[in-house]
Amino acid sequence: MPQTHLIAGNWKMNGLKSALPVAQAIAARSRNHPNARVALFPPATLLPLMAEALAGSAIILGGQDCHHADSGAYTGDVSAAMLKDAGAQMVILGHSERRHGHLEPCALVARKAQAALRAGLEPIICIGETLDQRQSGLTRQVLERQLTDSLPDELGRAAFHVSYEPVWAIGTGLAATDAQIEEAFALIRAHLHRRFGPDFVGHLLYGGSVKPHNARQILALPGISGALVGGASLTAEDFMPIVAGAD
Template identity: 45%
Template sequence: MTRRKLVAGNWKMHGSLAQLAELDAIAAAARANPAVDVAICPPFTLIGAAAARGDLAIGAQDCHQNLKGAHTGCVSAEMLKESGARLVIVGHSERRTDQRETNEEVCAKARAVIAVGLIAIVCVGETEAERDAGQAVAVVEAQLQGSIPAGARAAELVVAYEPVWAIGTGRTPTAADVAAMHAAIRAKLGGLLGAEADGVRILYGGSVKPSNAAELMAVANVDGALVGGASLTAADFVPIIEAAASV
């Protein structure tokens, strides 16, 4: 089936009110390439101001699994929705590593995101040691098994494959490696979600930049990209949007 490409930028712990000016050119590129969905996920502090700038989809980088409670420093999916977010990244490798998030916690967060009507971007990916040991597919399949909410529908779920060893390093897997992993993810989703799996978009993430975006976007089952550093400026991010529109 035909799936719309999605290019989502993850600003991580970068950005300021002044930097939101970059969104104007990004939004213009989104309007010029209507076949591609475009989103930016800035820090929590910028979501409201970013959403108020116009029609560009704005997301968040995490949320708590509960809608409310005594969870100092945490933000619920409902709060994010009220701030103007339309999607939420959960299970990013940096949170799985730095905050020791488990598959069960990621799944609970994804359920919370979906429950309030937002789109969950569930991240999966292996470390370099796991890939070198020949365990990459098994690791990713286990993450999907534990992190994807039962009964999730394609309209409310996106999967982002980010090999941990490629994030921010400038290294990327070969096109053949990406194709093999995305095919394995599609097959695993089929076992988990049945017919809905065909509509779930699978993004590639990990040192995506203007120079390699077109090659990556042309790979089978790559339905877009989750972009880190290259999403911080329109000069780098717009060519990735255009690459997605060209395939």
């Protein structure tokens, strides 16, 4: 596993041009935390502007999703090549809000991962179970299926990352215990080593209501080498304590 942590801020459908100073503040303050690779995933409209504003910094930029095709008649969609052209180095795929809000199946996530690789982007592929699945004792089956069907074999020749997000712990008042998180990451590591060999060096991220008050504890758990952060990444005041948790 990597010695550094990848702390990824997913801005989701938030951010206008007036938010660029937030990204610049994060870039400036991240220099004090060499144990963290910091990545920001703004809306596509901000990506080229943010790339220009952060030129020369160590901040990694990424897209929040991409189409499975390289180009074509797909009104409103954004291809991986377009993200790359706009300044992205990574892309988030299979986020729970895409899987459940847009009904994206694992097979489509895998095709998007293939498109990301063709464009030279590092995919962060998200997996996670719902509350019903957790309560029905299906967590292991769900995670295994998502890993098997969402990760194409081509990833074995490329850099990629996996983020575990227990969907049931988002906005429900419920929290995943350390034991539950460790169990999920043990399963993920075993699957990746089985398919791609023990030399897999991508980051394994946790994404599930990561906040300033719990980040350090989560990042200290065995096998976790990063965090996928949502709302807490929208301000430097909330995001930087999470980055500091990687120290």
